[in-house]
Structures are given as C-alpha cells and as structure tokens.
Amino acid sequence: xxxxxxxxxxxxxxxxxxxxxxxxxxxxxxxxxxxxxxxxxxxxxxxxxxxxxxxxxxxxxxxxxxxxxxxxxxxxxxxxxxxxxxxxxxxxxxxxxxxxxxxxxxxxxxxxxxxxxxxxxxxxxxxxxxxxxxxxxxxxxxxxxxxx
Amino acid sequence: xxxxxxxxxxxxxxxxxxxxxxxxxxxxxxxxxxxxxxxxxxxxxxxxxxxxxxxxxxxxxxxxxxxxxxxxxxxxxxxxxxxxxxxxxxxxxxxxxxxxxxxxxxxxxxxxxxxxxxxxxxxxxxxxxxxxxxxxxxxxxxxxxxxx
Numbered sequence: 537x538x539x540x541x542x543x544x545x546x547x548x549x550x551x552x553x554x555x556x557x558x559x560x561x562x563x564x565x566x567x568x569x570x571x572x573x574x575x576x577x578x579x580x581x582x583x584x585x586x587x588x589x590x591x592x593x594x595x596x597x598x599x600x601x602x603x604x605x606x607x608x609x610x611x612x613x614x615x616x617x618x619x620x621x622x623x624x625x626x627x628x629x630x631x632x633x634x635x636x637x638x639x640x641x642x643x644x645x646x647x648x649x650x651x652x653x654x655x656x657x658x659x660x661x662x663x664x665x666x667x668x669x670x671x672x673x674x675x676x677x678x679x680x681x682x683x684x
Numbered sequence: 685x686x687x688x689x690x691x692x693x694x695x696x697x698x699x700x701x702x703x704x705x706x707x708x709x710x711x712x713x714x715x716x717x718x719x720x721x722x723x724x725x726x727x728x729x730x731x732x733x734x735x736x737x738x739x740x741x742x743x744x745x746x747x748x749x750x751x752x753x754x755x756x757x758x759x760x761x762x763x764x765x766x767x768x769x770x771x772x773x774x775x776x777x778x779x780x781x782x783x784x785x786x787x788x789x790x791x792x793x794x795x796x797x798x799x800x801x802x803x804x805x806x807x808x809x810x811x812x813x814x815x816x817x818x819x820x821x822x823x824x825x826x827x828x829x830x831x832x
Binding site: 559594621640668 | 702704705706707715716717718719720721723724725726737738740742745746748749750753754755756757758759760761762763764767768769770771772773774775776777778779780781788789791793794795798799800801802803804805807811813815816817819820822823824825826827
C-alpha cells in the first residue's frame, strides 16, 4: 500500500485522518462524505491512489461499482430517507472532480430535492441522426486506437 | 435474450429501434444518447432488461462500469471536445431516472459548461462527526440485513 502523502483520501485510508467508515476490503473503502448532498452520501474509493478512473486497475474499478451497488441496497434498508440513488463519478476538474483520488459518489435522493444532483440537456437543440452517427464513429474508431 | 416490449432500450438492443451504436458484447451495449448533455454523450446498458441497477446481475453490473471506463478513454482520444468526464447513474424516479432500463451515462465535459451536470451540497449546513458516524452505523448494519 503506497499512499500519496498529499492526498486526503490516502490519509483516511491509512488511518491518519478521521472518517466515518462504512466498509473496506482488499481493493476499496467506503466512508461518509463530509459535505453531503443529502444525509447518507457515501464515497467509494480504490485503496491505491489514482487520480483518474483511467489509472485504477480493472479489478479495483469493477469492485468500486459492485460495492457502490451494494451501498445502494444498504441505503434503501438503512432507515435513512432514500427514494432513489445517484452514482456519480467526476473525472477531471472540468467534470467537477475536487479531490484527485478517484472516487464514486453514492447519493440518496428523495422527492423534493431536485437540485441536489442535476443533469441538464438543451432539448431545444436537437441532434440529428447524422451527427449522432458521426460521434459514434469517432468514438468507435478510438476504441482501437494505440494506447487503448 | 428476453426484451421488454414496452422498453425503448430493449427495442434498441433488439434492433427494432434506431440508434447510433458504439459497442456491444455478450453483456452490455453502448449507444449515443439522443438528448445529449454534450456532444459524445453515451449510454451503457445491460443487454437484459432490468429497471434498477439492483436487479442487474453482478457480472453485467461490473461490465457496465468497466466498459464505461473504456468509453472515458475512447472519448479522450476521439477528437470530440472532452476535458473531463462524468459517469452518472440514476436509480429511481426520485434520482432522475427517466427510462426504466438501468443505464450509465458517460458524459464528456469541458470548461465553460458547469451547468450540464451539477451536484449541490449546502455547505452552510455542516454535518457533525457524530451525525456522520450515526449514518455510517445505520448503513453498515444494513449491509448484513436479510435480503442483502
């Protein structure tokens, strides 16, 4: 286990920083977000430091989401208010990542807090099938690109 | 393969409905969202119909996220504008789920479109360590609950 000394999440994982821990195993750890969107807001992190999800080994990446799904179930049985759940991962500052140890948010949602997590598409700007096909082709081509 | 005749995503998977497809394998399928938050917005679905991520078999759940991560890499190499990426899953209407075949959004982000995906915590309402510990205990207890 090699922690990054400047990383708050590595500090939590090593026990140097305080956290309210829910789960840990050989690949991932789960604790409460200290700035919760709603009560019960959890973070799932890989044990090993990696800034981007791109750099998380495949077994730890799969485990993050399997454990995230397990947290969805646990939240629903916990007695905390939970009428829906968002799983959200921000990769890169432009996507809203603020701590650069990759982490998956597990966020309980309920009717009446629509602003807590919001995705906004401009439905007035229709996208044609031709455009969508061009995007699909660009992405598909990159699946086989060197470095992939 | 048993599709739900009322489900638009089962219709896409079976080929009855049009879509711009990027990837498919034995467990999951990826296509362009027809109401993109940003150009390049993708959806990853399990092949088999399941309304909630809770009902997606574990192998398909893990694959959804491994393939989602692969799409993050492909987007960054595609030439489409992509300075960050959000992975977002909404489980339940209260969480913003609109199509009830579980799906993972893969959304390219860039500087200057902060409103496209937003998570809002009320930072003025501090949560005490005591409260966080109580939430953690409630969720931890539910990990071992019957039905889990």
